Amino acid sequence: MSHSIIPPTPALVLVVDDQPRNLQMLKASLMREGFRVVVAGSGEEALEMLERQQPDLMLLDVMMPGMDGFDVCAKVKSNPATRDIPVIFLTGETQLQSIKKGFEVGGVDYVTKPFNRQEMVARVNTHVELRRAQIRHTATLMEQTRLINIIAQHWLKPLQRLVFLTSQTRNICRSGTNGGEANAGAFAMEAEATAVQMLSSLEDFLHESPGMMTNGRSQPGSITTDDLKAIIENWYVTAIRRQLDFQVMTPPIPVSIAASAFTATQILDPILANAVKAAREQGRISARVRHVGGEVVVEVEDDGPGFSREYLKRPFQANVRATGGSRERQHLGIGLALAKRAADRISAQLELDNLGTGGALVRVTFSTASPRSKQND
Template identity: 30%
Template sequence: MKHIDLNPADYKILVVDDIATNVMLLKAVLGRAKYRIVTATGGHEALEQVEREKPDLVLLDIMMPDMDGYEVMRRLRADPRWEDLPVIFLTALNNTEDIVKGFKLGANDYVSKPFNHEELITRVAHHIFIAASKRTILEQSEQLQRTMRNRDRMYSVIAHDLRSPIGTLKMVFNMLTLNITEQMAGAENIEMLKMGNDITENTFMLLDNLLKWTKSQTGRMNTVFQEVDLAEVVLFAGKIADLVASAKGITVEYELPASAKVRCDVDMIKTIVRNLLSNAIKFSHEGGRVIVSMSETATHVLVSVRDFGKGIRQEDQSKVLDPDVHFTDYGTRNEEGSGLGLQLCSDLTRRNGGELTFVSKEGEGSTFTFSVAKSQAADQPSDRPVS
């Protein structure tokens, strides 16, 4: 919270007492401290002054003939507008029960009559500071909410105005890469075409990861469970990486069972598989291979993506899945990464009742494994088809 530099002249205090000499004395003491003062000589007038003047603090006498301070307190706290208004009781009562009654009604503090001037100023300054702090927190909260709304609008623009055209561009490059041969365009143009295809694939995945990560971190991502064949989902998601793999001459092999029934969020699983395959391809050497396999425990189905590439240095392995560390590395063809993909995979895996783990050895490759619970409770089951 930013530093609060209080200027007493910015704060208004309502003094309520039915004895004129007490009011004059309080005005003199508080006036010397530079506070602005308004007064009332009874309970009804005090409530009217609160409505009219909207003070920052009330010094309220308890014993008054028309309406005592307790009743004034009750009415103030019954009104949502004044439920946080600081109130300090002025009391000549020495009975502990009367003081406790004031606190139970919502008083913030009390000062006994006859009061010590320094004590009065100190208590007033303390509660003014608390009120100012609350006001500052409220202002900062409102500013934060505005910032978050602006951020959400920005992400909406990204989602609708960037994701769609980049997705279209990705499909165009995919088709050109599949249909144009070196004999048709020449080796140099084919290399440029592959480079363009890699860039659009990576950009689309980064954008997709960014949007999903933002939804996850802002609580706007829903996990929709359904009964599916995990082997089918993994195979379908993996095929999207085939073009990127072929550009580096990498073979993706699948060692999957005929069927593996789980209850999961299909879109999340596909995102996990795409990211793990993308990383495996990025860190594999030209002409290498990647193996996607599945196994089972009593409670989970495990999906592993193994590459035989550069691996991860021992000193970096603790950073890879640490949410507090932004870790990224270059691929075997100097492909850049955002460091976001694995963090997203870890989060999505937890949402599906599993865990993301890995083993790696520098120079020999890495194996990333995520698990999916065989039995998953869903709040809102969905019949959305696998696609």
């Protein structure tokens, strides 16, 4: 999974205290450590600010006129939009009862007055990092759940197809009819292709799941346009079985691409599978690989019915179905949804369009890479 290195946005801290001197001192100390800081002079003002922006953390004074810190914290924690913001109490009291109440209303820590600057900054840093780690963990779980849902949908029809094919093969073998051996062989070949499709989607899931990868992160490999040609030409036999004119054009001199063979296959296989299914009987498919500037562009065209208007309005959605065309075309969103996920991992561009002469066009744009960066998957 290729990620660009982008410095994280400095954490935003909301400091709430009714003493201007404390606000000034805390703001200056935190800003020197690289934090962004906003201040509020009362509990009421702090709650109003939370309606406009959410900080990564709150430093909240306990003793304030009007709403005290405990009341403010209780309001913050009762609001689903703000309840996950960590609150550190600022207190001049060290009595156990006051500290206990702070934890009861939802505080995560406390700093006593007069402030020890190093202690205060250390506590802020700790809870900001914990909060950001929690956000990353939640995002990872949501993404894995979404991927599992796509995989489940992607596997439903192949599993049904496998059950049908194995059942037909068993019946043919039992009947012993003339020509049964050839039919059984054809069914077995289709069953194998279906199993390979399911294995591919499982590998994609394992590749996406950080906890299931061997080294905790994946490395961006490097392949060439010749490797892309090989991936595309794997579909030649399938196309020929449908009597399709299958043409592949690539640059005469290989060009290195910033992608692994695994990821390139995850992108191109669903595209070519859709093209083969959509093309007219005895129709055509063309795949062009071009080197344009600092990019390699792959364009796959077929002469089928093209993408439906509904799907082009919401492309790459796994649940979108076309209103016309063959049954297979109605489910094209599942495969292309996985292709889009693979493309996003390496910052490749995936675009869909219909041809003016009829048929569909899918374009993938890869970034080029130095041949020296080529790695094994």
